[in-house]
Amino acid sequence: MSASQLETRLSHHLDLTFAERDALRWLERRERSYPAGTLIFHEGEAIENLYIVGSGWLHSSVTLRDGDRQILRFYFIGDITTTLSVAWQHSAATLQAVSDTTLFEIPKAHFGDLFRKHPRLGALLFAISASEQVSIGDRLTSISKTDGFTRIATLLLDIRSRLRVVDNLEGSAFELPLTQKDIGDAVGLTKTHVNRSLKALEATGLVERDGRVVRITDVDRLATLVDFRDRHAVIATDWLPAVGAAVSPVLEKVT
Amino acid sequence: MSASQLETRLSHHLDLTFAERDALRWLERRERSYPAGTLIFHEGEAIENLYIVGSGWLHSSVTLRDGDRQILRFYFIGDITTTLSVAWQHSAATLQAVSDTTLFEIPKAHFGDLFRKHPRLGALLFAISASEQVSIGDRLTSISKTDGFTRIATLLLDIRSRLRVVDNLEGSAFELPLTQKDIGDAVGLTKTHVNRSLKALEATGLVERDGRVVRITDVDRLATLVDFRDRHAVIATDWLPAVGAAVSPVLEKVT
DNA sequence: CGATGGTTTGAAGCGACTCAATTTACGTGG
DNA sequence: CCACGTAAATTGAGTCGCTTCAAACCATCG
Missing domain, CATH: 1.10.10.10 (Winged helix-like DNA-binding domain superfamily/Winged helix DNA-binding domain)
Structure with a gap:
């Protein structure tokens, strides 16, 4: 079995054990392709899954009442879309493919299991999520000032x-x-x-x-x-x- | 032992087991008080700990080259300052008390142990962190548009x-x-x-x-x-x- | 009861927006 | 392989929200 995208990403930060690598690869089974421009899911839509980017660019965005759009984040290979759907039953934003894209779809519950079976990975994902939060803060500052x-x-x-x-x-x-x-x-x-x-x-x-x-x-x-x-x-x-x-x-x- | 702030917070979302409650209380031992206006730590400063708010208001901010300040987030009772220091050895922002404040100081490694001993809490904290990320995104949108x-x-x-x-x-x-x-x-x-x-x-x-x-x-x-x-x-x-x-x-x- | 920090108000200037037109790039079919 | 149609990039002119600069007012506290 070849290396998974998420595995590669996390390896940059940590020496992963065999079991950890295996668990990460196991997450990336259901692969789907989307041509550039595809709207993967819409803000407010019920969604049961998370997505790991296999290839291509995407972005998440929200649409204001007046039709204006705010792009919140770009997603690249190895990124996970946890922010959009992990905290609610409905997506907090719209996910759209910028270029031709492949995604791995994983049920939220499988993501939850990762915390139980590989707590170290859970904590690492938490740290990465925190770094992304800081990064959004940087952009907020940039826009604000x-x-x-x-x-x-x-x-x-x-x-x-x-x-x-x-x-x-x-x-x-x-x-x-x-x-x-x-x-x-x-x-x-x-x-x-x-x-x-x-x-x-x-x-x-x-x-x-x-x-x-x-x-x-x-x-x-x-x-x-x-x-x-x-x-x-x-x-x-x-x-x-x-x-x-x-x-x-x-x-x-x-x- | 009385309920801890974090315990109370997490109880809003989940029925906690006795062991989980105990673990959360155990985190809140080192309590410290700060009068309004105190600068708890500065952006870029080395920091080994996280903080749980026991009482009062605080805010995190970054300072731009021209002296301008961007306030990134307000912290209330039961909030954790994970974002600021969990991903790096040095703080990503300055933490300052807005009103008179008490904080519980916890070593980052204890926070890490929580993921191992109580993976469900780790996952819940991840979800809460994700919701905060979305909330920052909302503010970004607000400021931007x-x-x-x-x-x-x-x-x-x-x-x-x-x-x-x-x-x-x-x-x-x-x-x-x-x-x-x-x-x-x-x-x-x-x-x-x-x-x-x-x-x-x-x-x-x-x-x-x-x-x-x-x-x-x-x-x-x-x-x-x-x-x-x-x-x-x-x-x-x-x-x-x-x-x-x-x-x-x-x-x-x-x- | 003066001092200091915060609030309020005024006036002028500018960065970014809106509206609008034109040029360029690119995908598709003939 | 070129003609065409559409989307994107570019440029211009006028307007407005917010800033800057400045001053006056007000509250709290030692």
């Missing part, structure tokens, strides 16, 4: 940073399958102003665009310019509980 | 809603120990504009102010007016794993 130029620069740096963890992105260029409207819906600007801000970014020479490919010429300098903090590179695992407590009766008796 | 009037109305409704869960708040009035500057730092407005928006809120007759006491005259109507969704009332627990898996070797052998 900074201008269009900075918001977009921050978004680009953040996406690049996440793709690095996830895609082994080597260079500073990456494909951005988003329209300027999408970008605006993510950072709280109109498409008109997104366009102007992108132009301003190019004018500094720190960002180049060619079609949908974006290259950040000098990541460090841009990061300094807009006061960007990378939240995705490392997370603390020193506090996690001992491995595999519940899975092995033998081990358990010794304790 | 709505005007001052709506942002502040939404903040007031949100605070009231959380105090209800936590404080058994009966009426529609509550004390708001925040300056207008604080409110502005939370919703992304200047104190000048906060003042004007508050006036506008009063002018509708839906909100009354008397010193630091705020009364929402007609909660439902205001909620409808600003399209507010309550995220705190209930959370789904049907997916949680079976109780107490790892704590009892005897039970474990049976499995």
Whole structure:
């Protein structure tokens, strides 16, 4: 059996045991494909499952009364959509495929079992979830306090940073399958102003665009310019509980 | 031994076993008091602990390069500060007491043990954390897409809603120990504009102010007016794993 | 009872929005 | 392989919500 996406992701933070790896792979059985643009599920819809991204980009969003859309988060390979449905019977947001996508569908109860059988993984997932929460906080701050130029620069740096963890992105260029409207819906600007801000970014020479490919010429300098903090590179695992407590009766008796 | 704050909080969502209650109480041993305004720890500071709020209000915030402050979250009785320090060795934000406060300090490793000994609680905490994440997303949306009037109305409704869960708040009035500057730092407005928006809120007759006491005259109507969704009332627990898996070797052998 | 921090009000300026038109890119069918 | 149709990107002009700057008012407390 080959490595699973979630397994690969978690391996970045922890040396996984065989049993843990096995449990993660076991989650990723029901695979489904969606072409770009597919609306996977809608805000408010009843949903029994979580999804692990196998490939492609997605985003979650909410729609306001006036039809305006707020994109809350982008999902990349190895991400889990826990936030959307773990706390309620109905989804807190709409999930839509940005590019062609494959997802692994897992019943919420299986996710729950993971906490029981592999508490260390449960705690690690909690830590990752916390890091994502901080990351949302960063974007909130960005939207709340900074201008269009900075918001977009921050978004680009953040996406690049996440793709690095996830895609082994080597260079500073990456494909951005988003329209300027999408970008605006993510950072709280109109498409008109997104366009102007992108132009301003190019004018500094720190960002180049060619079609949908974006290259950040000098990541460090841009990061300094807009006061960007990378939240995705490392997370603390020193506090996690001992491995595999519940899975092995033998081990358990010794304790 | 009397009920602990976290225990009370989690009881709202789940019938806890004796062992679970005991474990939660055991976490709340090291209690410390802080007068209003105390800076508990600063963004970037190394920190080994989590904190459970025993009483009072606090907030977490980050400070931008230009000195601007963004308040990310308010903490009330029974809340845990996991987000700030669980994912890194250094705090992601500054924690400050708004009113006189008591906190229970718990080492991160004890929190980790909870996942091993009481996986159901770990999963529940995960779900609560997810609901908070959605709540932050709501505020992001509010700041990103709505005007001052709506942002502040939404903040007031949100605070009231959380105090209800936590404080058994009966009426529609509550004390708001925040300056207008604080409110502005939370919703992304200047104190000048906060003042004007508050006036506008009063002018509708839906909100009354008397010193630091705020009364929402007609909660439902205001909620409808600003399209507010309550995220705190209930959370789904049907997916949680079976109780107490790892704590009892005897039970474990049976499995 | 002065001092300090918070609230309130006024006036002017700007960043981002709205409205609108034009150009460019791209997928599809002939 | 080109013509066409539609979506996206680009650019311009006018407007408005919120900010900035500034000053006056008010409450609480040592």
